[in-house]
Amino acid sequence: EDQVTQSPEALRLQEGESSSLNCSYTVSGLRGLFWYRQDPGKGPEFLFTLYSAGEEKEKERLKATLTKKESFLHITAPKPEDSATYLCAGFSGGSNYKLTFGKGTLLTVNP
């Protein structure tokens, strides 16, 4: 069974305190992995797509990396506005295309 596990479930940081979120996966025929940000009461907002081990993507204070078994979302010098739930999702390709979501990491950045 396809599975995506995110850790920690919740993370509280002080503004400026860098950290990383983890996403480990076992997805049959994995084609790639997405990272999304979700604010309370809203739909997920797309952040990154990663396709192959060693790939890195950056956007402002966020950097996503991918290995053969896990992905990391690094947050550098976070600000309170980075507070949100971060979701990762693996997907298979072709006719089996479907997202398998992790349960998310709730990030709180205190000023």
Place this chain on the structure above:
Amino acid sequence: GAVVSQHPSRVICKSGTSVKIECRSLDFQATTMFWYRQFPKQSLMLMATSNEGSKATYEQGVEKDKFLINHASLTLSTLTVTSAHPEDSSFYICSARGGGVGLLAGGAETQYFGPGTRLLVL
């Protein structure tokens, strides 16, 4: 680019009535649309996948006669919750993927999500 809208954002209805939720891709053609349900503090649960002009494919345990999905055009999909009951109260989110977004950051395989619809059945 790659904007998905949903309407309404919130709806309250009486038990036994039907509710229709619209999902639109505003700046790209959505060959495939997805409907999810999300419970508080839980991740997204896929309900069904629909391709334009075809019948929707429902996930195991989702009643297709209760959750009617229509994907009549490349920019519009609708979810109708029929004979709604309080246990249908939830946050419903649609997403879309499709052509014309290959040049965007996410690529053609990325699902772009709508803002969600909060349904409360009394």
